[in-house]
Amino acid sequence: MNEFQSRVPGAIPFYVVLLASSCVLLWEAWRIEGFGALSGPGTFPMIAAAVMVLCILSLLVRAFARPRGTEEKPPLTERFPKIVTLPMIGYVLLCAAYVLALEIAGFWIASAVFLCVSFAVLHQKGLLKAAIATAASLVFVYIVFRFIFQIYLP
Amino acid sequence: MPETLSYFLMSWLDPSLLLIVAVGTFAGVYAGAIPGISVTMAVSVLISFTFSWDVNAALAMMVGVYCGGVYGGSRTAILLNIPGTPAAVATAFDGYPLAKLGEAGKAIGISTVVSVIGGYIGIAILAVGAPMVSGIALQFAPRDFLLLAMIGLLLVGGLSGGSLAKGIFAAALGVLIGLVGLDNLTAQPRLTFGSVSMLGGISYIAAMIGFFGVAEALYQLRDLHIDPIKQQVSKIVPAWKEVRKYLPLSIRSSAIGVIIGALPGAGGDIAALIAYDQAKRTVKNPSRPFGKGAYEGLVAPESANNAVIGGAFVPMLTLGIPGDAVTALFIGALFIHGLRPGPMLMVDTPHLFWFIVGALVLANSLLLIIGLTGVRIFTRIMTMPxxxxxxxxxxxSVVGTYTIQNSFTDVYWMLAFGVLGYFMKVYGFEPGPVILGVILGPLMDVSFRRAILSSRGDLMDFFTSFFVNPISLVLTIAFLLLILNQTPLWGRIFNRRKATAGPG
Structure with missing residues (x-):
């Protein structure tokens, strides 16, 4: 985490998103019963949301106050790759597609496709090896979850 | 007494429980050793699979994974310079230089033995200390629980990420996640955005697996192609003479581990670093300079991080406040099994306490056998791409989240928390305070409202109550000192004191 401690590319936009989300949560907490009784259901959520807003404001103020480095700023396209890479976006989408597929195609088919594609893309040792690894993983999952844990799979 | 002993020995005498603890410890050692699988991740996924089990079996498995996992992290720290768990960060400082010097086997052997010593000390303190703390905790008022929970969040927020604002933000976010759904006291919907599907709340297992499992997996995507360096591992069983030499340091470091572990929110990583630092300052003639393969630099963090386990169970079982992220997960597991950790747990279900103590001792003993054998298979599994x-x-993670309530909504929440957790991790927000917030949020909310009600809604009366009762006063002072500690004023006071004491 060290390399990302303070001046991580995109920190300020991220803080702004967090600030906006915190304000939405504060508003939602206020909607519970406004400024009602102190022992009411809305008081504590409002305090927690207000704490979030204050913390993120202090982080934003500090981020803006920090002097910018003397070296030239790299172009925007080069600042983000380490944080949000295309393969990462692709992989998150693959995970979401996997969960959707679970509902449609069932556990075994969806998991087989998900694992095979993931192994092929991430491990990069060819489709045949990915297929073998998938088969081995699914046998393992079947033995552990159906026999040992006896759980209901999606 | 005979009853207590029978509860204590339950996991030792029942073959199925004995096997479960052994499998859990074995799995924990390997899970903890594989970089990318943390103990927290392993326990969080495991909780979802064991919820249909009998409570004793589920706890036995989790206790084994916890003990094994904390220890397992040291293996990769020594052999690959990659700590398998955050608690093993300090182990790598001298462990890896030892491996480079060709002493990996001896380093693993000594780290195993001192880990077990640390573990036993932690468990002994748990067995003696928890009943005493529980007795005091029975006198706690709602405001005291509120103060304790706030101290926990403040500690974990301040210690885990380096930035207090980030830590408190993460904890407050966790609190709000924990409060989503129908209010327990008035049945009024809270933070649901008008959605019916959110009335039942957000499953904290989904949050735990998302923040610890998926977020960590996404984080690992950034460094996919790190080739591990293979080390030669020779004989690892250490000589008694060596163990005796490091025993005093191991006991000292274990004491640090127990204290840090018992502080709500502070875990093995902090304990190991503090123990390493004290060893560096107090050991006059180390076997080699620290950082260059000193065995003392290995003994201190390894004793401390395993002693944390016993310490962390004290506030969890007696106050319902987790000592670290893993015990936060244990609280989740106890809730799933219909139990409420807190002062009444030891009154209502004393068997559960002694069963956990017995299982911890068993897991710790098994660690010695598992730790000192099977190193060859281990080095292969550890280097799994x-x-x-x-x-x-x-x-x-997907299967684990789904099985809790057979709900795909939980799985989507888990994925969303995973993505959010990834970004938070990248920008220096640790997931620990979030999970602590999720667990402590409802407790804080109820304690706050009960404290207000007991003051009949009078704010003045509410605030003075924090200073009138002795227990509340001690906790309030601790809370205020913690806040002061995080401000520049604290540094100024200490600098002035040092400056005035210096010349004399």
């Missing part, structure tokens, strides 16, 4: 590991972690 991340390209194979990450998809499996995602699969386990």
């Amino acid at each position: 991340r390209g194979l590991l990450i998809p499996l972690v995602i699969l386990l």
Whole structure:
């Protein structure tokens, strides 16, 4: 985490998103019963949301106050790759597609496709090896979850 | 007394429980050793699979994974310079230089023995201290629980990420996640945005697996192609003479581990670093300079991080406040099994306490056998490529989240928390305070409202009550000191004191 401690590319936009989300949560907490009784259901959520807003404001103020480095700023396209890479976006989408597929195609088919594609893309040792690894993983999952844990799979 | 002993020995005498503890410890050692699978991740996924089990079996498995996992992290720290768990960070400082000097086997052997010593000390303190703390905790008023929970969040917020604002933000976010759904006291919907599907709340297992499992897996995607360096591991059983030499340091470091572990929110990583630092300052003639393969630099963090386990169970079982992220997960597991950790747990279900103590001693003893054998298979499994590991972690996370309530909504929440957790991790927000907030949020909310009600809604009366009762006063002072500690004023006071004391 060290390399990302303070001046991580995109920190300020991220803080702004967090600030906006915190304000939405504060508003939602206020909607519970406004400024009602102190022992009411809305008081504590409002305090927690207000704490979030204050913390993120202090982080934003500090981020803006920090002097910018003397070296030239790299172009925007080069600042983000380490944080949000295309393969990462692709992989998150693959995970979401996997969960959707679970509902449609069932556990075994969806998991087989998900694992095979993931192994092929991430491990990069060819489709045949990915297929073998998938088969081995699914046998393992079947033995552990159906026999040992006896759980209901999606 | 005979009853207590029978509860204590339950996991030792029942063959199925004995096997479960052994399997859990074994799995924990390997899970903890594989970089990319943390103990927290392993326990969080495991909770979802064991919820249909009998409570004793589920706890036995989790106790084994916890003990094994904390220890397992040291293996990769020594052999690959990659701590398998955050608690093993300090182990790598001298462990890896030892491996480079060709002493990996001896280093693993000594780290195993001192880990077990640390573990026993932690468990002994748990067995003696928890009943005493529980007795005091029975006198706690709602405001005291509120103060304790706030101290926990403040501690974990301040210690885990380096930035207090980030830590408190993460904790407050966790609190709000924990409060989503129908209010327990008035049945009024809270933070649901008008959605019916959110009335039942957000499953904290989904949050735990998302923040610890998926977020960590996504984080690992950034460094897929790190080739591990293979080390030669020779004989690892250490000589008694060596163990005796490091015993005093091990006991000292274990004491640090127990204290840090018992502080709500502070875990093995902090304990190990503090123990390493004290060893560096107090050991006059180390076997080698610290950082260059000193065995003392290995003994201190390894004793401390395993002693944390016993310490962390004290506030969890007696106050319902987790000592670290893993005990936060244990609280979740106890809730699933219909139990409420807190002062009444030891009154209502004393058997559960002694069963956990017995299982901890068993897991710790098994650690010695598992730790000192099977190193060859271990080095192979440990170097499993991340390209194979990450998809499996995602699969386990999805299955684990789904099985809790057979709900795909939980799985989507888990994925969303995973993505949010990834960005938070990248920008220096630790997931620990979030999970602590999720667990402590409802407790804080109820304690706050009960404290207000007991003051009949009078704010003045509410605030003075924090200073009138002795227990509340001690906790309030601790809370205020913690806040002061995080401000520049604290540094100024201490600098002035040092400056005035210096010349004399």
